[in-house]
Amino acid sequence: MSPPPGVFDDSNVVQYIETSSGGDHVWLPFTSKKLYTNAFIVSPGPPRKILLGYKKRGFGAHLYNGFGGKVEDGESPGQAALRELKEECGVEARLNHCGTLLFVTTGEPEWAFQIELYRADAYSGTLIESEEMRPEWFSAHDDHPLEIPEIPHPSLRPIPYDSMWPDDVHWLPLLLANRPFVGRADFVNDTPGKYNMLRWWFGVLST
Numbered sequence: 204m205s206p207p208p209g210v211f212d213d214s215n216v217v218q219y220i221e222t223s224s225g226g227d228h229v230w231l232p233f234t235s236k237k238l239y240t241n242a243f244i245v246s247p248g249p250p251r252k253i254l255l256g257y258k259k260r261g262f263g264a265h266l267y268n269g270f271g272g273k274v275e276d277g278e279s280p281g282q283a284a285l286r287e288l289k290e291e292c293g294v295e296a297r298l299n300h301c302g303t304l305l306f307v308t309t310g311e312p313e314w315a316f317q318i319e320l321y322r323a324d325a326y327s328g329t330l331i332e333s334e335e336m337r338p339e340w341f342s343a344h345d346d347h348p349l350e351i352p353e354i355p356h357p358s359l360r361p362i363p364y365d366s367m368w369p370d371d372v373h374w375l376p377l378l379l380a381n382r383p384f385v386g387r388a389d390f391v392n393d394t395p396g397k398y399n400m401l402r403w404w405f406g407v408l409s410t
């Protein structure tokens with residue numbers, strides 16, 4: 204089970220999925236990585252709920268995502284994750300690192316986006332809508348095969364995977380299950396603003 208190029212050592216991968224959208228896609232080349240963060244607040248309940256943001260502008264506009272962005276010079280990813288969470292939805296939280304993902308797309312031949320993923324079970328402060336993100340709670344019940352089925356939240360919509368980046372359905376259940384993971388997804392960008400997944404791999408790490 205060798206992980207794709209750019210994904211770190213596989214020694215503690217205990218389970219993985221690899222697939223492609225058909226055909227024989229090779230992993231896309233890249234020469235360097237840009238570091239980003241993405242943070243999710245999961246309120247334990249029961250019933251559990253997860254905070255997502257509707258992105259109003261920029262890359263991934265009109266999709267729901269966690270809160271995050273570029274790691275600035277002199278910042279650690281953890282510091283950047285806290286800053287972005289505060290900037291994008293106004294709150295503070297104790298974040299736990301839970302995964303690392305690599306995204307590569309055609310049209311950006313030199314760069315891969317390395318995203319450090321974080322999760323918090325609680326937050327402080329008041330949620331606000333920012334220029335970039337509109338926060339919204341979703342039911343975090345899960346019918347993932349690795350999980351014990353949960354009761355949906357009575358008044359919230361399920362996680363809107365159809366309005367998220369297409370790889371998220373593969374790893375967000377792992378984040379919800381507190382299972383550390385690594386992975387990579389390659390995209391083709393043949394229509395402006397539209398990204399289709401070519402090939403992907405996600406591995407669950409031993410704890």
Ligand SMILES: Nc1[nH]c(=O)nc2c1ncn2[C@H]1C[C@H](O)[C@@H](COP(=O)(O)OP(=O)(O)OP(=O)(O)O)O1
Nearest residue numbers: 239241261262263268271272273306316368370371
């Ligand atoms: N959940 C996700 N699934 C995915 O496949 N790609 C994602 C992703 N979240 C972010 N990306 C990609 C999109 C883009 O290529 C890069 C950075 O996206 P972000 O939306 O996090 O950053 P921003 O462009 O908003 O950065 P800032 O301006 O610093 O906030 O990572």
